[in-house]
Amino acid sequence: MGGSGSRLSKELLAEYQDLTFLTKQEILLANCWLLLHPLHPSGSSRASPSTVPGTQAHRRFCELLPQEHRSTEESLHTRVSLEQILSLPELKANPFKERICRVFSTSPARDSLSFEDFLDLLSVFSDTATPDLKSHYAFRIFDFDDDGTLNREDLSQLVNCLTGPGEDTQLSASEMKQLIDNILEESDIDRDGTINLSEFQHVISRSPDFASSFKIVL
Amino acid sequence: MSLRSRRTMTGSPARTTRVKSMTPSTSSSRSRASSGRQALVGPEDAAAYSTATLRILASMPSRTIGRSRGAIISQYYNRTVRLRRRVSRPQLGGVGRSARPSLRLYDLELDPAALEEEEKRSLLVKELQSLTVAQRGHMLKGMPLGLAEKRSLREESRTLTGKPRERRGRRGLFPCCGWLRDTCVLALHGLGLWLLAGLHGLKPWRYALKRIGGQFGSSVLSYFLFLKTLLAFNALLLLPLLAFVVGVQAAFPPPASPGPVPAFTGLELLTGGGRLTHTVMYYGYYSNSTLNPPCVPAPDGGQCGRETDGLPYNMPLAYLFTVGGAFFITCITLVYSMSHSFGESYRVGSTSGVHAITVFCSWDHKVTQRRASRLQHDNIRTHLKELLAEGQLRQGPRSVCGRLRQVAVLGLVWLLCLAITLGCTVAVYAFSELMIQSPVSAEQGGALLALPVVVCLLNLGAPYLYRGLAALERHDSPVLQVYVAVCRNLILKMVILGILCYHWLGRRVGALRDQCWENFVGQELYRLMVLDFIFILLDTLFGELVWRLISERKLKRKEKPEFDIAGNVLELIYGQTLTWLGVLFAPLLPAVQIIKLVFLFYIKKTSLMANCQAPRRPWLASHMSTVFISLLCFPSFLGAAVFLCYAVWQVKPSSTCGPFRTLDTMYEAGKVWVRRLEKAGPRVSWLPWVHRYLVENTFPVYLVSALLLAVIYLNIQVVKGQRKVICLLREQISNEGEDKIFLINKLHSVYEKKERSRGGRTQEAERLEEDPDAR
Numbered sequence: 006m007g008g009s010g011s012r013l014s015k016e017l018l019a020e021y022q023d024l025t026f027l028t029k030q031e032i033l034l035a036n037c038w039l040l041l042h043p044l045h046p047s048g049s050s051r052a053s054p055s056t057v058p059g060t061q062a063h064r065r066f067c068e069l070l071p072q073e074h075r076s077t078e079e080s081l082h083t084r085v086s087l088e089q090i091l092s093l094p095e096l097k098a099n100p101f102k103e104r105i106c107r108v109f110s111t112s113p114a115r116d117s118l119s120f121e122d123f124l125d126l127l128s129v130f131s132d133t134a135t136p137d138l139k140s141h142y143a144f145r146i147f148d149f150d151d152d153g154t155l156n157r158e159d160l161s162q163l164v165n166c167l168t169g170p171g172e173d174t175q176l177s178a179s180e181m182k183q184l185i186d187n188i189l190e191e192s193d194i195d196r197d198g199t200i201n202l203s204e205f206q207h208v209i210s211r212s213p214d215f216a217s218s219f220k221i222v223l
Numbered sequence: 224m225s226l227r228s229r230r231t232m233t234g235s236p237a238r239t240t241r242v243k244s245m246t247p248s249t250s251s252s253r254s255r256a257s258s259g260r261q262a263l264v265g266p267e268d269a270a271a272y273s274t275a276t277l278r279i280l281a282s283m284p285s286r287t288i289g290r291s292r293g294a295i296i297s298q299y300y301n302r303t304v305r306l307r308r309r310v311s312r313p314q315l316g317g318v319g320r321s322a323r324p325s326l327r328l329y330d331l332e333l334d335p336a337a338l339e340e341e342e343k344r345s346l347l348v349k350e351l352q353s354l355t356v357a358q359r360g361h362m363l364k365g366m367p368l369g370l371a372e373k374r375s376l377r378e379e380s381r382t383l384t385g386k387p388r389e390r391r392g393r394r395g396l397f398p399c400c401g402w403l404r405d406t407c408v409l410a411l412h413g414l415g416l417w418l419l420a421g422l423h424g425l426k427p428w429r430y431a432l433k434r435i436g437g438q439f440g441s442s443v444l445s446y447f448l449f450l451k452t453l454l455a456f457n458a459l460l461l462l463p464l465l466a467f468v469v470g471v472q473a474a475f476p477p478p479a480s481p482g483p484v485p486a487f488t489g490l491e492l493l494t495g496g497g498r499l500t501h502t503v504m505y506y507g508y509y510s511n512s513t514l515n516p517p518c519v520p521a522p523d524g525g526q527c528g529r530e531t532d533g534l535p536y537n538m539p540l541a542y543l544f545t546v547g548g549a550f551f552i553t554c555i556t557l558v559y560s561m562s563h564s565f566g567e568s569y570r571v572g573s574t575s576g577v578h579a580i581t582v583f584c585s586w587d588h589k590v591t592q593r594r595a596s597r598l599q600h601d602n603i604r605t606h607l608k609e610l611l612a613e614g615q616l617r618q619g620p621r622s623v624c625g626r627l628r629q630v631a632v633l634g635l636v637w638l639l640c641l642a643i644t645l646g647c648t649v650a651v652y653a654f655s656e657l658m659i660q661s662p663v664s665a666e667q668g669g670a671l672l673a674l675p676v677v678v679c680l681l682n683l684g685a686p687y688l689y690r691g692l693a694a695l696e697r698h699d700s701p702v703l704q705v706y707v708a709v710c711r712n713l714i715l716k717m718v719i720l721g722i723l724c725y726h727w728l729g730r731r732v733g734a735l736r737d738q739c740w741e742n743f744v745g746q747e748l749y750r751l752m753v754l755d756f757i758f759i760l761l762d763t764l765f766g767e768l769v770w771r772l773i774s775e776r777k778l779k780r781k782e783k784p785e786f787d788i789a790g791n792v793l794e795l796i797y798g799q800t801l802t803w804l805g806v807l808f809a810p811l812l813p814a815v816q817i818i819k820l821v822f823l824f825y826i827k828k829t830s831l832m833a834n835c836q837a838p839r840r841p842w843l844a845s846h847m848s849t850v851f852i853s854l855l856c857f858p859s860f861l862g863a864a865v866f867l868c869y870a871v872w873q874v875k876p877s878s879t880c881g882p883f884r885t886l887d888t889m890y891e892a893g894k895v896w897v898r899r900l901e902k903a904g905p906r907v908s909w910l911p912w913v914h915r916y917l918v919e920n921t922f923p924v925y926l927v928s929a930l931l932l933a934v935i936y937l938n939i940q941v942v943k944g945q946r947k948v949i950c951l952l953r954e955q956i957s958n959e960g961e962d963k964i965f966l967i968n969k970l971h972s973v974y975e976k977k978e979r980s981r982g983g984r985t986q987e988a989e990r991l992e993e994d995p996d997a998r
Contacts, residue, residue: 019413023360024373098596099588111369121370128364130588141367143583153286160582167586168607169600176607183611184578191576194953195960201285208579213568213846215584217441222433222589 025128034223035127038093039085039120084117095221100166104146130221139219140209144202154199160185280967292368293340296347299366303350306358344376351380356408431828437591439786439837440599442847444589446788447824449851452560453799454820459556460549460806461813467545468810469503471536477510494671495749495809504749506741506808507880513537539882539892543871546807550864553803557856564849578610598837605839629697636696640689644715647681648722655726659734675750678719679758682797686712686790709789709854716797717858723747724804724866728874739880741808748805748812755798756819763826767834786835791827792851795820796859803863807870 013021013036021032087106096102107115109126118126128134129142147155149162161181168174176184192200192208200208209215280286287294351359359380363373428451436444491499501508513535585603590596654677689711698704727744735743767784774780802816872890876883883889893914901911917923 020374020377021370024363024370024377026364095591098591098593100596100600101586101588111371125370129367135365138365138367147583152281164582164607167582167600168604169597174600174604176604180608180611183614184582184607187578187611187614188582192579194956195285195963196957197960197964203285205583208576208583211570211576212580212584213570214441218584218587218589220589222436 021124025124026131026133027124027128031127031131031223032124035123036120038223039123084112084119085123087116087118090118090123095223100170101146104149108142108145127221127223130219132220132222136209136216137206139216140206141202143209143215143219144205147205154201155205156199157185157189160188160200279970292372293343295367296340296343299362300343300347300350303347303354303362306362307350307353348376348379351376356405357412360412428824433589435828435831436589438595439831439835440587440590440595442788443786443831443837445847445851446786446791447828449792449848450795450820450824450827452852453795453855454817456553456556456799457802457813457817457820460553460802461817463545463549463552464806464810464813467541468509471541472509472538473503475510475536477508490669493750493753495746495753496671500742500746504809504811505745506810506882507739509542509882510538511882511884537896539886540896542882543889543892546810546867547871549806550803550867554860554864557852557860561849561852561856564852568846568849578607581606581610595837602839632696636692639692640711641714643685643688644711644718647685647715648718650681651678651719651722652726655723655730659730671746672750672754675747675754678723678751679754681719682716682755683758683762685715705789706850709793709850712790712793713796713854713858716793716800717862720797720800720804720862728866728870732874735877737879738877740877741881745805745808745812748801749809749815752798752801752805752812752815752819755794755801756823759794759823760826763830767830771834783834783836785838786831788838788847793854795823796851796855799855800859800863803860804866807867 013033018029018032021027022029025032027035087103087110090096090106091102096105099105105126106118109122109129110116110118111122112119129138144155147159147163149159150156155163164181164184165175168176175181189198189200192204194204194207284294351362354362359377363377366373366376368376428447432444432447435447495504499505503509581603585606587599590599651674654674658674686708689708693704693708698707727740727747731743732740734740770784774782774784798816798819802812805812870889872888874889875887876889878884883892886892886895897911897914900907
């Protein structure tokens with residue numbers, strides 16, 4: 006791995022492999038993608054390596070980068086704005102893309118992702134992450150108002166995200182009320198009108214499909 | 224290194240928490256009596272809680288566990304302690320405040336503000352240090368913290384690994400082994416990472432599978448993953464055969480058969496006969512004696528020695544043991560993967576809570592294309608509306624007349640389908656009898672293809688009839704409809720294969736008494752496989768491509784045909800059954816199957832991308848893969864194993880060809896060998912003993928079956944017990960929730976009284992100020 010290997014040192018790679026659920030190829034791919042985007046702020050599809058099949062082309066892309074972006078320190082601290090992350094093909098069609106980016110962002114204004122935040126994101130959505138970790142982050146993604154529980158507004162916003170973007174795809178008010186009543190009846194065990202993390206994880210543990218559907222493959 | 228600290232958010236008076244305002248005295252009876260919930264208090268008439276109450280509510284542990292770092296750290300600290308303590312029994316009673324810091328965890332949850340976050344963190348680091356390297360790595364990976372914090376935790380917990388661990392008295396006997404063990408584990412860990420990276424790079428078709436998953440979702444992807452699994456099974460079957468049977472025989476070819484060698488025509492690839500008959504492909508080629516390397520006469524003109532010219536290789540024994548061993552390994556792998564898949568997909572109590580599960584778990588994040596994403600939106604919306612409608616329906620009464628009519632229609636459709644199956648079976652039987660009666664020589668090409676063509680046509684046509692009949696019946700749940708269709712197709716295929724097996728082992732053996740019947744059976748299975756592949760191609764072409772063209776041009780519909788997952792998977796299982804049936808008679812059949820599967824992958828992928836759309840009905844991908852593997856194990860592999868056992872134990876091998884030509888049954892080769900071992904001497908006497916008392920005797924089989932039944936019964940009881948415990952815990956949590964609401968209301972009323980009395984006092988003071996005389 007000629008050019009791209011000089012970007013991340015071996016120790017750093019080993020450390021990332023130890024602390025996340027990603028493999029070496031996935032980490033290098035993520036690094037490559039993130040470094041490209043500051044150069045192509047329009048996020049054109051030509052620049053995105055994910056649309057180019059195979060890792061050979063990725064390496065060629067990485068080798069095209071100018072020298073000044075090859076230092077490890079700089080690559081770790083480069084922050085990519087939310088719009089550029091949202092243009093990633095894996096996230097473009099996802100109705101939860103904004104929430105996902107906000108949950109994993111560590112900047113004070115929650116509007117940009119560093120390389121390590123991006124790795125966190127990929128690690129949680131990877132194949133081998135534990136269902137526990139996935140359900141924890143799924144809860145945070147669904148908690149639209151960030152108050153630690155899923156109340157009725159969170160649930161109705163969640164259902165609207167699921168059914169579709171337009172006005173005509175949403176459920177009627179009575180259907181929504183009925184649905185949220187059913188959901189709360191099934192999952193709110195302590196009957197306080199909201200779903201907290203433990204209740205959410207209890208519901209998720211009953212569905213074996215969650216781990217396989219909560220996956221993003223880079 | 225930036226520490227992310229998400230403090231608990233202070234409540235704002237504008238945001239009212241919607242909590243049912245009930246008093247516990249009436250609440251318990253009311254909530255247990257009513258099946259549904261009480262109507263929740265709307266925002267207009269919710270009690271406006273004071274700032275203090277809201278602040279307390281927002282900082283409750285159940286609400287902060289998802290957000291605050293301190294709560295996450297203490298939760299994982301608890302888990303680490305539990306992990307470390309797993310071997311030793313926890314102390315009961317008499318646990319007071321003591322100087323040992325690890326016991327303070329009992330107070331952590333009660334008094335979160337007392338211990339600062341840094342203290343909690345240091346406790347967690349201390350616990351992490353006492354774990355093994357592998358456990359620590361696994362714990363760190365699974366923590367929902369940022370990468371920077373995980374790195375700092377790892378650094379801190381690594382610094383004191385050289386410290387002798389006297390507290391863990393369990394390993395106190397060999398202190399030096401700790402360091403050695405750690406080094407070994409680290410080295411293995413590095414090796415494991417390297418292997419994983421290598422495997423990840425080697426994974427075939429990774430990009431293609433990603434595109435399929437992105438465009439069609441997990442359910443269609445499960446078909447292609449199943450195809451990959453079958454490839455692995457075939458490779459597992461082929462390797463021992465290549466190594467011990469085919470390779471050896473190819474290196475030491477038997478003396479050439481008398482008669483002219485037929486010329487190679489293209490028809491051999493279809494019929495499997497002709498030129499291919501006397502090759503390593505079929506059973507008849509293999510010799511029935513021990514193979515010796517060709518002896519080179521000594522330079523001084525001496526004779527070839529017998530035992531001194533290298534190890535003799537007993538071909539019949541090798542053939543029997545390799546086929547038996549390969550089947551045994553396949554059986555173990557199948558049962559293991561089936562139980563693993565079942566364990567992942569079965570959950571206690573998974574039938575309830577379908578609304579919540581649909582809303583939380585049904586979005587497939589693998590889907591990346593806009594069109595597919597829109598389709599997923601539509602599917603989920605339809606599913607939610609169906610669920611809501613079902614809920615309404617279930618509450619309404621069902622008329623007896625309607626139920627009876629539904630049952631009658633169901634029974635009729637099943638009878639018709641079974642009649643069609645019977646008709647197909649009779650047709651195959653009659654045709655096979657016809658083939659035996661008519662004088663067709665073994666070398667004639669085209670006529671040999673007649674029976675396989677008939678079988679393939681029936682396998683192709685009958686499912687369309689079933690689909691037509693299934694349009695008459697209406698099931699409550701769409702998933703049940705699919706399972707019923709799978710069941711019917713499976714019965715048809717298995718019954719036809721059963722008839723063919725009877726035809727081969729029962730009738731052909733007698734008809735071809737002086738010829739090589741095993742070669743014939745091997746060739747028949749080869750023909751069936753090749754024609755099956757050709758018919759799948761034709762079905763894909765006409766069923767998908769032509770149908771899409773017709774529906775686009777003539778019918779002007781924008782909908783593409785759906786990809787029929789169940790039908791395609793059954794075709795794969797059928798092909799694999801043919802391979803397993805034929806392995807004894809044609810050892811290279813798994814190689815043919817591997818080539819066929821590789822071609823099938825590319826053809827199906829191309830056709831899928833061009834012509835099809837994802838199925839509308841929601842499929843549970845994990846349940847499906849369990850069902851596929853179970854179907855592969857139970858009718859398919861079990862049937863092939865029964866066929867193999869019957870052929871090995873009961874049928875007389877032909878006397879003119881093959882490795883067992885002088886024996887009464889194939890199994891006798893093993894018996895002869897055991898008898899020779901008995902005479903060989905006392906050193907290997909345990910083997911004949913094992914053979915006599917464990918293999919020939921029937922008692923161990925009964926013992927093993929009884930043990931298996933006992934284990935299954937125990938597991939069922941354990942699941943029942945778990946269900947009961949879950950019910951009890953739910954009741955307990957619900958009671959705690961009521962306590963919580965009671966306390967909140969009480970707090971609220973206390974604050975309100977205080978506010979009112981304070982407000983009253985200030986009002987009184989103001990009134991007195993304004994009008995000191997008005998008292």
